[in-house]
Amino acid sequence: MPAIEIKGLTKQYPVRLKREAVNAVDNLNLTVEQGEIFGFLGPNGAGKTTTIKTLLGLIYPTTGEAYVLGAPAGDISVKHRIAYLPEEPYFYEHMTAREVVSFYAQLFGRKRADAARRADELLDLVGLKADSTKTVRQFSKGMKQRVGIAQSLINDPELLFYDEPTSGLDPISHRDIRDLIVHLKTQGKTIFLSSHQLTDVELVCDRVSIMDRGVLKRMGRVDELVSGGQVEIVATGLENGLREKIQSAAQHSEFADGRAVILQPDDDAAVGQIVDMIRAGRGHVVSITPKRKRLEDIFVETVTERILVSPTGGNGASANGNGASLTTSESGVGNAAASKETSKQ
Numbered sequence: 161m162p163a164i165e166i167k168g169l170t171k172q173y174p175v176r177l178k179r180e181a182v183n184a185v186d187n188l189n190l191t192v193e194q195g196e197i198f199g200f201l202g203p204n205g206a207g208k209t210t211t212i213k214t215l216l217g218l219i220y221p222t223t224g225e226a227y228v229l230g231a232p233a234g235d236i237s238v239k240h241r242i243a244y245l246p247e248e249p250y251f252y253e254h255m256t257a258r259e260v261v262s263f264y265a266q267l268f269g270r271k272r273a274d275a276a277r278r279a280d281e282l283l284d285l286v287g288l289k290a291d292s293t294k295t296v297r298q299f300s301k302g303m304k305q306r307v308g309i310a311q312s313l314i315n316d317p318e319l320l321f322y323d324e325p326t327s328g329l330d331p332i333s334h335r336d337i338r339d340l341i342v343h344l345k346t347q348g349k350t351i352f353l354s355s356h357q358l359t360d361v362e363l364v365c366d367r368v369s370i371m372d373r374g375v376l377k378r379m380g381r382v383d384e385l386v387s388g389g390q391v392e393i394v395a396t397g398l399e400n401g402l403r404e405k406i407q408s409a410a411q412h413s414e415f416a417d418g419r420a421v422i423l424q425p426d427d428d429a430a431v432g433q434i435v436d437m438i439r440a441g442r443g444h445v446v447s448i449t450p451k452r453k454r455l456e457d458i459f460v461e462t463v464t465e466r467i468l469v470s471p472t473g474g475n476g477a478s479a480n481g482n483g484a485s486l487t488t489s490e491s492g493v494g495n496a497a498a499s500k501e502t503s504k505q
């Protein structure tokens with residue numbers, strides 16, 4: 161049984177006056193397996209929070225279905241097995257962190273002393289032990305975020321929905337929360353993680369999806385998405401017409417200061433052809449390196465594709481309704497990379 165299953169989900173918010181309706185989420189199909197850390201990415205307004213709220217049953221889909229741990233979204237029977245950290249968590253400011261977390265623990269049915277014990281344990285886990293008797297009003301944004309994370313773990317959930325858990329955190333706190341998320345995965349938990357912190361996402365997520373204006377644009381394993389599909393060969397000592405031969409055989413090549421930097425598609429035959437050519441011409445292969453992209457490059461590529469295709473932007477409804485197809489890691493990224501870098505010198 162998948163942790164999350166979304167089938168043809170569309171959410172249209174009611175519109176005022178004569179404005180055209182916009183699909184905040186447009187025919188979304190998505191499956192998250194148990195035990196995964198799944199990155200749910202997209203620019204502002206892409207539909208991430210809307211999707212999460214639909215999965216939690218806080219809002220209802222216009223059409224389509226969604227299942228959480230096998231039950232229809234919002235089903236009360238699974239609420240004690242899931243957790244949600246909202247984009248902007250809100251707490252009673254006059255309470256101490258310990259009181260807040262104990263209060264929520266009591267809502268889950270723990271007795272007062274047990275709830276306080278659980279609160280101490282979780283506040284320690286998120287690095288707030290020393291500040292647990294301060295009121296939330298005295299807390300910085302990042303400290304409140306940590307209270308939210310502690311609160312999300314009270315019921316030892318199987319599935320966590322984290323909407324921007326590292327927003328407003330300093331670099332050390334980022335690393336702490338990242339480590340905590342990985343630690344939660346080792347306990348077998350599933351994490352549905354919406355974030356704009358692409359470095360964090362690249363480091364912790366197994367798979368990611370990129371939404372744009374309600375439409376799922378790209379999805380795949382992080383390692384496959386960033387692999388880039390190209391290999392860089394660096395060589396020296398290219399003489400006697402070898403340079404010209406390489407120029408016409410390689411996908412892309414640059415020559416400077418007696419060195420050649422050559423890009424080839426990431427397959428043995430294409431790389432082997434160039435390497436054989438260099439060796440036959442008595443050149444030297446200095447290095448052969450698979451070229452990795454950063455997730456940020458993939459994200460920008462995916463979102464700017466839309467801007468390049470439709471410079472006027474269009475309205476949300478028509479842009480979302482144009483049947484923009486999902487590009488998988490295998491085809492999409494490879495092609496995007498190839499089309500950008502096929503120019504020969």
Ligand SMILES: Nc1ncnc2c1ncn2[C@@H]1O[C@H](COP(=O)(O)OP(=O)(O)OP(=O)(O)O)[C@@H](O)[C@H]1O
Pocket residue numbers: 173174182184202203204205206207208209210211247
């Ligand atoms: N309550 C609402 N009423 C009307 N429109 C809404 C409402 N909530 C969100 N929207 C619209 O739905 C679209 C998706 O918003 P959503 O909050 O899901 O985006 P998001 O991907 O979470 O963005 P962000 O990265 O800024 O958090 C946006 O166009 C937004 O204006």
Ligand SMILES: [Mg+2]
Pocket residue numbers: 208209210247323
């Ligand atoms: Mg959001």
